Amino acid sequence: MAGQTHGNRSAVTCHLKCDSACAAPVPNQSTEPSFRDIAATALSRRSVLLGGTAVAAAAAVPLSFAGPVPAAAEGRGKAKGRAGKATASALAFTPIGPVDAAEDAFVVPQEYEWSTILRWGDPLFDDSPAFDPENPSAEAQEKQFGYNNDYLDILVDNEAGTHALLCCNHEYTNRGIMFPPDADEEEVLRTLMAAHGFAVVELERRRAGRPWRYIQGAPKNRRITANTPFELTGAAAGSEWMKTADDPEGRTVLGTLGNCAGGTTPWGTILSGEENFNGYFKADPQARGNARYGLNDRDSVYGFEKIDPRFDATDEDYRNEPYRFGYIVEIDPSDPTSTPRKHTAMGRFKHEGANVRVDEDGTVAAYMGDDERFDYLYKFVSSRKFMAGDSAEAKANNMLLLTEGDLYVARFSGRQRPDNANLGRGMWVPLIKNGRSRVPQMSVEEVLVFTREAADKMRATPMDRCEDVEPSLKTGKVYVACTNNTNRGTGSNPDADAANPRNQNKEGHVIELTESGNKAGATSFDWNILLVCGMPDQAGTYFAGWDGPVAPISCPDNVAFDSEGTLWISTDGQPGTIGLADALHRVPLEGEERGHVTQFLAVPRDAETCGPVIHDQDGSVFVAVQHPGEDGSWEQQNSFFPDYVPAQQRPRRGEWRGPRPSVVQVTKIR
Numbered sequence: 040m041a042g043q044t045h046g047n048r049s050a051v052t053c054h055l056k057c058d059s060a061c062a063a064p065v066p067n068q069s070t071e072p073s074f075r076d077i078a079a080t081a082l083s084r085r086s087v088l089l090g091g092t093a094v095a096a097a098a099a100v101p102l103s104f105a106g107p108v109p110a111a112a113e114g115r116g117k118a119k120g121r122a123g124k125a126t127a128s129a130l131a132f133t134p135i136g137p138v139d140a141a142e143d144a145f146v147v148p149q150e151y152e153w154s155t156i157l158r159w160g161d162p163l164f165d166d167s168p169a170f171d172p173e174n175p176s177a178e179a180q181e182k183q184f185g186y187n188n189d190y191l192d193i194l195v196d197n198e199a200g201t202h203a204l205l206c207c208n209h210e211y212t213n214r215g216i217m218f219p220p221d222a223d224e225e226e227v228l229r230t231l232m233a234a235h236g237f238a239v240v241e242l243e244r245r246r247a248g249r250p251w252r253y254i255q256g257a258p259k260n261r262r263i264t265a266n267t268p269f270e271l272t273g274a275a276a277g278s279e280w281m282k283t284a285d286d287p288e289g290r291t292v293l294g295t296l297g298n299c300a301g302g303t304t305p306w307g308t309i310l311s312g313e314e315n316f317n318g319y320f321k322a323d324p325q326a327r328g329n330a331r332y333g334l335n336d337r338d339s340v341y342g343f344e345k346i347d348p349r350f351d352a353t354d355e356d357y358r359n360e361p362y363r364f365g366y367i368v369e370i371d372p373s374d375p376t377s378t379p380r381k382h383t384a385m386g387r388f389k390h391e392g393a394n395v396r397v398d399e400d401g402t403v404a405a406y407m408g409d410d411e412r413f414d415y416l417y418k419f420v421s422s423r424k425f426m427a428g429d430s431a432e433a434k435a436n437n438m439l440l441l442t443e444g445d446l447y448v449a450r451f452s453g454r455q456r457p458d459n460a461n462l463g464r465g466m467w468v469p470l471i472k473n474g475r476s477r478v479p480q481m482s483v484e485e486v487l488v489f490t491r492e493a494a495d496k497m498r499a500t501p502m503d504r505c506e507d508v509e510p511s512l513k514t515g516k517v518y519v520a521c522t523n524n525t526n527r528g529t530g531s532n533p534d535a536d537a538a539n540p541r542n543q544n545k546e547g548h549v550i551e552l553t554e555s556g557n558k559a560g561a562t563s564f565d566w567n568i569l570l571v572c573g574m575p576d577q578a579g580t581y582f583a584g585w586d587g588p589v590a591p592i593s594c595p596d597n598v599a600f601d602s603e604g605t606l607w608i609s610t611d612g613q614p615g616t617i618g619l620a621d622a623l624h625r626v627p628l629e630g631e632e633r634g635h636v637t638q639f640l641a642v643p644r645d646a647e648t649c650g651p652v653i654h655d656q657d658g659s660v661f662v663a664v665q666h667p668g669e670d671g672s673w674e675q676q677n678s679f680f681p682d683y684v685p686a687q688q689r690p691r692r693g694e695w696r697g698p699r700p701s702v703v704q705v706t707k708i709r
Contacts, residue, residue, distance in 0.1 A: 583634025
């Protein structure tokens with residue numbers, strides 16, 4: 040893939056994470072030219088020229104960034120360059136300047152310091168072997184922290200604020216930098232399978248506001264891997280599409296793969312999205328739906344079919360195995376004996392994640408993005424109501440909330456409201472409503488297994504890779520991070536439109552939705568563009584109307600909120616677009632500071648910023664640092680994060696000179 044990628048990631052990341060999707064034809068070949076007419080109204084009024092392409096961004100104005108790009112930090116938590124003044128909030132900080140992508144440093148504001156909580160290979164149980172990458176072992180990895188953590192949450196569970204559960208997933212692996220090239224290949228493959236999945240780990244600290252440390256051997260510690268049994272729920276469970284030689288009932292799936300973002304529910308469970316599952320299978324591209332999901336009959340990216348026949352779906356016995364992946368999974372972190380579940384009622388696609396809101400009347404909605412070029416934005420509304428409290432009845436009810444309900448896909452319109460030229464309109468088009476399919480010639484089971492096909496038929500709006508989608512619990516507004524889409528407006532692909540305002544969209548944008556009546560169960564919404572990302576002095580960038588200096592931002596990926604309702608955005612792809620390290624940014628949504636983007640941290644060479652958690656009242660920020668040193672090799676590593684062991688110094692027990700994906704905590708210096 041070197042020199043062949045069209046997107047923003049490294050060739051290695053593109054190959055491992057998404058099976059080199061940017062080098063293949065766009066899976067969605069159903070987009071209709073008439074969509075351009077739907078959006079034309081908004082494009083005609085508020086556009087600027089960006090490299091010869093129209094950009095629909097309300098009053099988009101090129102802005103300037105004060106000062107040159109400074110050098111990155113030397114050592115831990117110290118930056119040479121600063122940008123702007125300390126923000127006035129519960130989490131006050133002096134914004135850092137942008138960091139060159141070549142720097143191998145984790146950079147934080149001058150008032151803060153950073154440390155790791157967990158690194159790949161850290162032992163989680165009393166009998167866990169020590170980290171030893173020179174000798175890969177699946178048995179050891181099943182008892183150690185997994186690789187490439189993405190979604191993250193820190194659930195403080197005592198009044199003193201001194202105990203918590205860390206919950207995170209492990210998205211994918213990179214054999215080339217993890218293990219020696221001459222290691223036993225079958226054992227390596229088994230170890231890679233064990234490094235996928237999920238982790239729940241107990242944490243403790245001396246007092247609130249201080250750094251956490253994990254508790255090895257704690258009773259709630261848990262690893263979920265590519266071989267852990269999952270229960271299928273919803274109408275597609277037990278259907279013909281789910282049955283295999285190993286599971287003739289079609290109700291139990293082994294493992295979860297490609298887990299990206301997620302969400303924490305009001306009832307205390309963790310959601311995670313199975314995203315790029317296609318790269319794990321060798322499959323017949325002529326079988327129903329496979330081409331639409333990017334499956335093909337080449338050897339898989341990981342080669343798991345060499346040790347486990349279920350990953351070879353060209354075999355009739357396992358033809359249906361890929362249909363059992365691509366769902367939202369739910370895990371109860373409080374019960375290490377519980378069986379995790381895959382919810383077919385929420386549809387099958389390349390889920391980035393799912394985030395839940397609950398209205399005062401108990402209506403539950405979950406918002407989801409399909410992370411593929413020209414795919415769609417979805418919403419699930421439960422047929423049950425949320426029950427507050429800790430009673431057995433409430434818990435039993437709430438554990439069923441995601442097993443049955445209405446499934447919608449978004450259709451954006453370029454028509455604008457007469458009373459507000461900055462707002463467009465949109466509707467949630469039902470795919471499943473009151474237990475019945477609303478898609479012609481498709482059963483409920485088919486809609487849930489072939490959700491992309493169903494959304495195609497209902498003329499949903501093709502988006503620029505809508506990744507994390509999260510409602511603000513303060514305002515109810517929903518924020519959609521559209522990471523990028525370099526195929527927009529190329530060849531026969533759809534041109535820019537109102538909701539995707541830039542052709543060859545390398546830098547991405549963020550959309551703000553306001554549902555009718557601010558209700559979770561609404562079937563229509565207003566929307567506007569919050570950000571059009573890129574360098575501040577680049578034509579067409581837009582920062583919610585803010586007219587002062589801002590930090591550069593590109594490829595928005597994960598979003599989170601602090602206690603004040605301020606938006607935080609982590610990035611995935613800045614090195615390939617604006618030459619800067621991926622980062623975490625703060626963006627106020629209200630008042631005079633609305634749209635004032637400032638940068639809080641930057642991650643090391645080749646790394647992506649994932650899973651931001653903002654405990655602003657505690658003075659803490661947490662991120663998952665994924666794929667540091669991705670472009671290196673076993674013999675020549677490209678990052679030394681997080682241990683940074685000097686070449687002349689012998690690593691201490693548990694250290695390693697190579698990169699280790701890690702969970703990082705940033706705390707105030709006291």
